[in-house]
Amino acid sequence: MTILIKGGTVVSSTGAAPAEVLVDGETIAAVLQPGSDVAVAAEQGAQVLNAENLLVVPGGVDVHTHMALPFGDTVSSDDFESGTRAAAWGGTTTIIDFATQSYGENVRQCLEDRMAEAVGESAIDFGMHMIIGGVDNESLNEMDGLVDEGITSFKLFMAYPGRLYADDGQILRAMQKASGNGGLIMMHAENGIAIDVLAEQAAERGDTSPINHGYVRRAEFESEATHRAIQLAKVGAAPLYIVHLSAKEALEQVAMARDKGGNVFAETCPQYLYFDLETHLGKPEFDGAAYVCSTPLRPRHEHHQDELWKGLRTNDLAVVSTDHCPFCMKEQKELGVNDFRDIPNGIGGVEHRMDMIFQGVRQGEISLPRWVELCSTTPARMMGLYPRKGTIQPGADADIVLYDPNKTWTISKDNHHMNLDHSAYEGIEVTGHVETVLSRGRVIVDDNQYLGNKSHGQYLRRGTCQYLM
Ligand SMILES: [Zn+2]
Numbered sequence: 001m002t003i004l005i006k007g008g009t010v011v012s013s014t015g016a017a018p019a020e021v022l023v024d025g026e027t028i029a030a031v032l033q034p035g036s037d038v039a040v041a042a043e044q045g046a047q048v049l050n051a052e053n054l055l056v057v058p059g060g061v062d063v064h065t066h067m068a069l070p071f072g073d074t075v076s077s078d079d080f081e082s083g084t085r086a087a088a089w090g091g092t093t094t095i096i097d098f099a100t101q102s103y104g105e106n107v108r109q110c111l112e113d114r115m116a117e118a119v120g121e122s123a124i125d126f127g128m129h130m131i132i133g134g135v136d137n138e139s140l141n142e143m144d145g146l147v148d149e150g151i152t153s154f155k156l157f158m159a160y161p162g163r164l165y166a167d168d169g170q171i172l173r174a175m176q177k178a179s180g181n182g183g184l185i186m187m188h189a190e191n192g193i194a195i196d197v198l199a200e201q202a203a204e205r206g207d208t209s210p211i212n213h214g215y216v217r218r219a220e221f222e223s224e225a226t227h228r229a230i231q232l233a234k235v236g237a238a239p240l241y242i243v244h245l246s247a248k249e250a251l252e253q254v255a256m257a258r259d260k261g262g263n264v265f266a267e268t269c270p271q272y273l274y275f276d277l278e279t280h281l282g283k284p285e286f287d288g289a290a291y292v293c294s295t296p297l298r299p300r301h302e303h304h305q306d307e308l309w310k311g312l313r314t315n316d317l318a319v320v321s322t323d324h325c326p327f328c329m330k331e332q333k334e335l336g337v338n339d340f341r342d343i344p345n346g347i348g349g350v351e352h353r354m355d356m357i358f359q360g361v362r363q364g365e366i367s368l369p370r371w372v373e374l375c376s377t378t379p380a381r382m383m384g385l386y387p388r389k390g391t392i393q394p395g396a397d398a399d400i401v402l403y404d405p406n407k408t409w410t411i412s413k414d415n416h417h418m419n420l421d422h423s424a425y426e427g428i429e430v431t432g433h434v435e436t437v438l439s440r441g442r443v444i445v446d447d448n449q450y451l452g453n454k455s456h457g458q459y460l461r462r463g464t465c466q467y468l469m
């Protein structure tokens, strides 16, 4: 079975040019000069997809999602089936989610349980990071084996004391281990001990509405933790990847470390580029609860967003992921109606990343190739999936998106595909639309129809980070 994608403009991380893409089975066989003899010959016997006036881009790689994540007494509202389907609708063809180990739990058992939730339930290919929520000798000893098996990144938490929190000594031990095996340490960098003090004081004063979630999670706590993580990683000689960076002061820390040549990387998420504390987290009544996520949305008047876009241009921010972690308003976000500390943390956005970051191209914040680099190529390289993912070249998986850069539409809970009773992006008009999606050579979205199924997605054993110096 061969497919020829004809008439489009192929966009890579380095440029854009008219080209035809020949897909043979699950992989890309050739990228051809339009009208050339080989291109004409390739058309014989192939199914032709007309990409006239469309961009042809490598499928999106979202390296930070939380399908069916337990949070307190509830679970994030997308499971692997609904969440990966929504991802596909939005032009994302690979996700990396997390298996979570907590204090006293066995890493292997946690991974096995998590894999059982994902295998056979995913519309697109997926990998796993391991959350080490309980750093002890047993969990540290499992890390080498996990790297060998393709789980090459480990998330640690400087926040959430009493739950997933690791202290500095534990972090250093995990980093020393990663230094030996090539694992990438992913850090939730917020000073959770200090945050909890302010959160308790706010609650005692009766400041219990959603906006207080943002007030107590101060930017200083993110920049301090980012600084500390960088210093620990230097001592531990481990590569470091800061997740969901939202404060410009934290970005400064990353930029300084990178200027000195450290293996320090960072991602941000669409919500931090478009939403802010006053306008969104501060919505009246309880509506701000939809925007409770950690790290939090930052105050507009502090101009974090301009700095984040700048970071995306300079590569101090190398990746855009979503931190997709949806909770419905009804019965989920509502758990915190009397106390912001009980609002499940997370925003659903796996479907909107490609479109929202494409708006940055339209607004002149980033170039067209940089869009592909931030959303697809770099995430694949960062997480050891390149060139199987993140690129349109011979031999790569045929994960391809046909994208209409001129179609204007409005995001709404009424047209999204996430299992979510509201949309943080409600009413936002975007120009740019996913028309057709191929996952490993199979058309899974076309002409506003979903053609995929939950048994198609395969588990990805990953190599180590491909950026290490
Ligand atoms: Zn986090």
Ligand SMILES: [Zn+2]
Pocket (backbone or CB within 6 Å): 064, 066, 323, 325
């Ligand atoms: Zn997360």
